[in-house]
Amino acid sequence: MRILSIHNNYQIRGGEDESTQAEANLLKANGNQVDIYQDSNERVASLNQVHLASTTIWSTEAYQIVKQKLRTHPTDIVHVQNFFPLISPSVYYAAKSEGVPVVQTLRNYRLICPNGLFFRSDRICEDCLGKFVPYPGVIHACYRENRAASAITATMLTLHRMARTWVNQVDIFITLSQFARQKFIEAGWSEDRIIVKPNFVYPDPGVGSGEGGYALFVGRLSVEKGLDVLIDAWQNLRQPVPLKIVGDGPLVPRVQAAAEKLPHIQWLGRRPLPEVYKLMGEAMVLIFPSKWYETFGRVAVEAFAKGTPVIASNLGAIAELVEDGRTGLRFKPSDPISLAEQVESLISHPEKLPQMRREARAEFEAKYTAQQNYEQLKSIYQLVLSKP
Structure with a gap:
């Protein structure tokens, strides 16, 4: 053809x-x-x-x-x-x-x-x-x-x-x-x-270890992607969790300011895809805080391929991709308190992570x-x- x-x-x-x-x-x-x-x-x-x-x-x-x-x-x-x-x-x-x-x-x-x-x-x-x-x-x-x-x-x-x-x-x-x-x-x-x-x-990046102990954001640093929600959520965490942010965009100054204020936030800028996949595979969880109706959620599916669960907005197509409690967790859109609560829920129940990782990878193998x-x-x- x-x-x-x-x-x-x-x-x-x-x-x-x-x-x-x-x-x-x-x-x-x-x-x-x-x-x-x-x-x-x-x-x-x-x-x-x-x-x-x-x-x-x-x-x-x-x-x-x-x-x-x-x-x-x-x-x-x-x-x-x-x-x-x-x-x-x-x-x-x-x-x-x-x-x-x-x-x-x-x-x-x-x-x-x-x-x-x-x-x-x-x-x-x-x-x-x-x-x-x-x-x-x-x-x-x-x-x-x-x-x-x-x-x-x-x-x-x-x-x-x-x-x-x-x-x-x-x-x-x-x-x-x-x-x-x-x-x-x-x-x-x-x-x-x-x-x-x-x-x-494509190609399949393979399963990661999930042993990095950090949360990860990958995407454009813009308002619709929910960077403000992400940063506000991290400021509201009762227990600091390392957060790595990969990407570039108009909200770079806000991300830089947050990284300077909060030592557990690290902005890595743009990174080549092999490095992004490595970061995904080692991450405890991927955060997907979008505020718009995503038509899909490619980054979430890449995380699934690495066996990494996703905490995502309960909005648009990303809510369709992430099954709450199985391949990740969902939070109230545009609500940093709700996101912080889900992050804290996950880290307070580390025994759930291995099963979530298996389910995330199984979701990739079944659909993507x-x-x-x-x-x-x-x-x-x-x-x-x-x-x-």
Whole structure:
């Protein structure tokens, strides 16, 4: 099978980019031919606002590139991972013009929320959910805190809704969790065209020892990821617990200040993936304090692969991944006292940790291995190809 994978990379490489690359590698490892068409947000700064607006709505360049690729190399499936903002929905039309079916993975909520997160002003926001014209996102400057950029995004969404692009130009949508699927259904999307296929970890990093005696956070240091909740929770712990924080982002100054104030907090900055996996494997527990509706929780699944339980917000897809009392614990979202209580509960019952570690690894083996994921993806492709 030959697949054209399309992806608009971010300036800061993150879980979405890693998951997309892992999927391409997995397809290749199973004997498929994978062509890549990608663009990078690093180009955004070089475009004037008029050009960026027109490209976001309809990129003639991307349309022609995809059309030429499909004519040069007969392709079975076009799999769009992310088209925003430089590639645009024009690539769907290019694929359809060449008779090639289209699969779109919904890695965020962009098609029903201008900022893609359902999060603004430090809280969950569903003001645009179900609205044909997502005008609240413009009023609140939800995309990049810029009203003009938000207006461009809202215009793209509205025009393609009018053109029924999501209905007529895409054969199947993939969400990463049941929670994300339900949000798109709430927005009015047809449930029979949305299939859940989670992310996975490839290659398997192997089980760690869990003997490091510390808690670990891995991710972007930003408000929606709950760094403020994490730091406040550690300030409320009655018994100090070592905490290692891995990542970079806008809240670096707050993390640095916390590390200076509390000697049991250590900020490690960015680390290469092998080192992150080592830290995960030795950690007592991974903390996942997100305040937004995560569409998945790749870091949690990586922790499961290492046999490390997770303490997570009882919110969004991450609550779906972590089974309270078995593969980890859940706490009240945005509540540092609740998080501190769960941390203290875990360390006060160390006899529960070995079983939790076994269950976390068993969860990975049952749901998130590469081969299982490949079989799911292959089934989705076969379903699309079998459509008349």
